[in-house]
Amino acid sequence: xxxxxPENSVGLVTPEVVHFDDPLExxxxxxxxxxxxxxxxxxxxxxxKSNAILICHxxxxxxxxAGYHSVDDKKPGWWENHIGPGKPFDxxxxxxxxxxxxxxxxxxxxxxxxxxxxxxxxxxDFPPLRARDWVxxxxxxxxxxxxxxxxxVVGGSLGGMQAxxxxxxxxxxxxxAIVIAxxxxxxxxxxxxxxxxxxxxxSDPDFRDGHFLEGNTLPRxxxxxxxxxxxxxxxxxxxxxxxxGRELRSGSFQQGQDTPIEFQVESYLRHQGDxxxxxxxxxxxxxxxxxxDYFDLAREYGNDPVKAFGHALCDFLVVSFSTDWRFAPxxxxxxVKALIDANKxxxxxxxxxxxxxxxxxxxxxxxxxxxxxxxxxxxxxxxHSKKTTISTEGSL
Amino acid sequence: xxxxxxxxxxxQWIAPESRVLDLACGDGTLxxxxxxxxxxxxYGLEIDPDKITxxxxxxxxxxxxxxxxxxxxxxxxxxxxxVMTQALQVMRYPHLVLEExxxxxxxxxxxxxxxxxxxxxxxxxxxxxxxxxxxxxxxWYDTPNIHFCTVNDFEALCDEKKIRIIHKEFVAERIxxxxxxxxxxxxxxxxxIYLLSK
Numbered sequence: 001x002x003x004x005x006p007e008n009s010v011g012l013v014t015p016e017v018v019h020f021d022d023p024l025e026x027x028x029x030x031x032x033x034x035x036x037x038x039x040x041x042x043x044x045x046x047x048x049k050s051n052a053i054l055i056c057h058x059x060x061x062x063x064x065x066a067g068y069h070s071v072d073d074k075k076p077g078w079w080e081n082h083i084g085p086g087k088p089f090d091x092x093x094x095x096x097x098x099x100x101x102x103x104x105x106x107x108x109x110x111x112x113x114x115x116x117x118x119x120x121x122x123x124x125d126f127p128p129l130r131a132r133d134w135v136x137x138x139x140x141x142x143x144x145x146x147x148x149x150x151x152x153v154v155g156g157s158l159g160g161m162q163a164x165x166x167x168x169x170x171x172x173x174x175x176x177a178i179v180i181a182x183x184x185x186x187x188x189x190x191x192x193x194x195x196x197x198x199x200x201x202x203s204d205p206d207f208r209d210g211h212f213l214e215g216n217t218l219p220r221x222x223x224x225x226x227x228x229x230x231x232x233x234x235x236x237x238x239x240x241x242x243x244x245g246r247e248l249r250s251g252s253f254q255q256g257q258d259t260p261i262e263f264q265v266e267s268y269l270r271h272q273g274d275x276x277x278x279x280x281x282x283x284x285x286x287x288x289x290x291x292x293d294y295f296d297l298a299r300e301y302g303n304d305p306v307k308a309f310g311h312a313l314c315d316f317l318v319v320s321f322s323t324d325w326r327f328a329p330x331x332x333x334x335x336v337k338a339l340i341d342a343n344k345x346x347x348x349x350x351x352x353x354x355x356x357x358x359x360x361x362x363x364x365x366x367x368x369x370x371x372x373x374x375x376x377x378x379x380x381x382x383x384h385s386k387k388t389t390i391s392t393e394g395s396l
Numbered sequence: 397x398x399x400x401x402x403x404x405x406x407x408q409w410i411a412p413e414s415r416v417l418d419l420a421c422g423d424g425t426l427x428x429x430x431x432x433x434x435x436x437x438x439y440g441l442e443i444d445p446d447k448i449t450x451x452x453x454x455x456x457x458x459x460x461x462x463x464x465x466x467x468x469x470x471x472x473x474x475x476x477x478x479v480m481t482q483a484l485q486v487m488r489y490p491h492l493v494l495e496e497x498x499x500x501x502x503x504x505x506x507x508x509x510x511x512x513x514x515x516x517x518x519x520x521x522x523x524x525x526x527x528x529x530x531x532x533x534x535x536w537y538d539t540p541n542i543h544f545c546t547v548n549d550f551e552a553l554c555d556e557k558k559i560r561i562i563h564k565e566f567v568a569e570r571i572x573x574x575x576x577x578x579x580x581x582x583x584x585x586x587x588x589i590y591l592l593s594k
């Protein structure tokens with residue numbers, strides 16, 4: 001395998017479907033009587049099950065965080081830069097679990113699944129979800145895997161929100177929360193961008209009020225437009241300038257020419273939108289952005305983040321990126337302040353990067369050093385008692 | 397290996413189980429030692445990326461912070477003690493940092509290299525060059541130390557700002573400084589250590 005895939009990759013991985021037949025009571029008051037999660041795991045769970053890391057994905061993420069599904073795969077999982085042997089989330093030391101969130105569109109139960117009561121796809125009728133619902137379903141997954149306590153719950157962006165929610169909902173089941181490029185709640189500007197994206201989807205005639213699957217259509221244009229808007233906000237002005245500038249893909253500014261001019265950035269955005277719209281579900285996009293908008297860590301704690309974090313028992317690492325304007329460093333600093341005021345263990349690194357919000361997914365030497373240093377601490381705690389590794393293949 | 401002498405003295409001044417804020421905490425040596433010996437809870441603030449990484453590896457709470465941008469995120473009297481070792485001279489506005497430390501902490505500990513030490517004085521007097529000594533190893537153009545002071549300068553500032561000096565200690569490592577530093581600290585000490593309050 002090592003001659004096909006890079007040596008520091010987990011290599012070929014196979015996702016597994018985990019079924020749950022016990023009802024999941026959701027924050028909205030409705031109940032999912034049964035559901036499934038699509039899950040990938042990397043590394044091996046040690047005998048005392050103390051080395052498990054939960055990776056929570058962001059808005060458009062999924063369970064495929066590392067490795068390759070086949071030798072023909074052009075791209076590895078979305079966090080290949082950070083998960084693998086010798087990488088910050090070192091699969092030689094940790095058992096790493098990454099589920100596709102409930103409501104997702106990559107194999108976990110969601111709007112594109114069949115509603116057992118109607119025999120038709122759920123579509124927009126799928127129950128609205130909150131971060132706490134994801135956390136609850138992830139806790140059920142931990143139960144299934146026999147993991148009483150995660151060594152760490154890790155996430156960027158919306159994933160960081162889940163990590164924080166974990167710390168409050170299941171304080172005794174998490175030793176460390178790693179919260180990257182995240183926030184305790186979205187700003188009005190953030191909600192505004194999400195609403196524009198949702199409107200783009202809903203105004204596509206092929207959306208059919210959310211029942212496009214029944215009509216055998218896909219709101220590709222709307223979804224592509226939503227992704228284009230989102231994508232712009234994930235990058236920094238500087239990065240777009242460096243990457244595309246005002247370079248033309250076709251046409252010319254020469255006088256007397258009427259061939260249409262296309263900037264590189266236009267072509268890039270269209271490509272991003274098209275690629276996304278062919279493998280993402282529009283209703284999942286609506287559901288995920290709504291969950292983002294509704295997330296407010298401290299709402300039920302009297303809007304007092306210090307009081308909220310007062311419930312946490314774990315240690316925290318918070319990381320932000322300098323040019324991230326969607327989840328700005330100030331949002332991370334608010335988290336850090338609340339944690340210090342609540343007397344919780346926290347470290348914070350403000351990484352210099354010109355890559356905007358997307359920096360949390362991309363290679364960056366200092367970012368990796370920080371994660372590696374923190375994870376060495378997590379690992380030393382996880383191995384306090386002697387561990388013997390056992391194979392977990394098929395343990396799902 | 398023992399930690400620096402000034403850190404030993406600081407340790408004696410900190411009550412067990414205090415809540416400590418360490419400004420410019422470096423790799424977290426002091427906080428780590430305080431946690432082991434005094435069971436303190438604490439946070440270190442640091443700006444140097446490599447030091448932050450080391451502090452994280454040392455299992456210290458380290459928060460990346462530019463001290464020159466102020467410390468308004470910390471409420472009044474939110475720490476038992478705020479410490480700053482060997483960093484006052486690096487600050488853009490040392491007197492403002494000192495004020496902030498006294499606002500946030502019930503007490504403060506400050507240590508700084510004493511520029512009034514005779515070695516520094518003679519270096520300038522005899523050679524006519526800015527001192528480069530064992531303690532002050534930088535050349536004038538690349539030094540991070542932009543606000544040097546002497547023991548007397550510092551006490552004058554405390555006097556002006558009505559800062560109470562609870563304790564002070566002086567460290568000198570070489571002979572004869574070591575033996576006579578008590579007689580004339582401003583001339584013979586390498587490092588000055590102060591415990592302060594409002």
